[in-house]
Amino acid sequence: MTQARQPSLYIPHGGGPCFFMDDPRGIWTGMETFLRDLPTLLPARPTAILIVSGHWETEGFAFTAAARPGLLFDYYGFPPHTYQLTYPAPGDPALAAKAAGLLAATGMTTSLDATRGLDHGVFVPLKVAFPDADIPVVEMSTDLRLDPAEHLAAGRALAPLRDEGVLIIGAGMSFHNMRGYGRPASTEPSRQFDSWLAAAATAEAGSRSDALLRWADAPAGRFSHPREEHLLPLMVAAGASDAAGERVYGELVMETAISGFRFA
Numbered sequence: 001m002t003q004a005r006q007p008s009l010y011i012p013h014g015g016g017p018c019f020f021m022d023d024p025r026g027i028w029t030g031m032e033t034f035l036r037d038l039p040t041l042l043p044a045r046p047t048a049i050l051i052v053s054g055h056w057e058t059e060g061f062a063f064t065a066a067a068r069p070g071l072l073f074d075y076y077g078f079p080p081h082t083y084q085l086t087y088p089a090p091g092d093p094a095l096a097a098k099a100a101g102l103l104a105a106t107g108m109t110t111s112l113d114a115t116r117g118l119d120h121g122v123f124v125p126l127k128v129a130f131p132d133a134d135i136p137v138v139e140m141s142t143d144l145r146l147d148p149a150e151h152l153a154a155g156r157a158l159a160p161l162r163d164e165g166v167l168i169i170g171a172g173m174s175f176h177n178m179r180g181y182g183r184p185a186s187t188e189p190s191r192q193f194d195s196w197l198a199a200a201a202t203a204e205a206g207s208r209s210d211a212l213l214r215w216a217d218a219p220a221g222r223f224s225h226p227r228e229e230h231l232l233p234l235m236v237a238a239g240a241s242d243a244a245g246e247r248v249y250g251e252l253v254m255e256t257a258i259s260g261f262r263f264a
Contacts, residue, residue, distance in 0.1 A: 155239020
């Protein structure tokens with residue numbers, strides 16, 4: 001049976017378990033709505049989800065290979081009930097092995113981890129977007145060398161999976177300066193970077209890659225990402241497409257501009 005070709009996405013994962021806590025000021029309402037509506041951006045139900053997390057770094061690229069991955073509650077100081085969240089999505093060891101093989105064929109270092117669970121950069125947004133937890137999920141790490149070219153190349157190598165109905169997601173935050181959140185002084189520089197990022201991400205593939213390689217030279221680039229681990233999942237999602245991107249989410253969250261992108 002022919003599968004619908006899936007896009008690749010770069011999405012914000014929020015702050016800790018934010019979508020499952022009281023939010024009287026509505027800080028996370030817009031982002032939660034975007035994530036809940038994520039399936040409407042897809043041509044069909046994915047056969048599986050391959051999701052790159054900004055919260056897992058390894059030498060080379062690693063993939064979760066458990067048939068039933070658990071959860072990693074890698075956040076601190078939140079209400080007790082947020083450590084009881086569940087997301088019993090199955091894993092997909094065969095997909096993990098295939099993805100690792102696609103990267104290895106290009107000379108990249110890869111590994112499979114049969115014991116690691118899904119971190120909050122994965123299970124928190126997926127629990128909003130796909131609450132039934134019935135689509136197999138494989139998590140992919142970022143490479144601890146944090147080389148944008150390597151992550152763009154990884155996306156290109158993984159692109160054939162999209163033709164098999166696999167949804168490739170990069171989960172991070174397009175602004176990730178922990179000291180900058182909640183400060184009015186962050187709004188203007190975050191908007192400057194967000195404007196640059198939107199122009200870069202929505203460009204044609206060749207110029208998009210060239211621009212993303214130079215993200216640190218963008219207006220307020222290093223202010224927006226003192227360390228780029230939450231931006232690199234975008235590189236994988238962008239690399240997996242040869243079409244111009246589309247900005248599908250954008251708002252001010254905690255005084256900072258945050259965006260999400262879809263790549264057809």
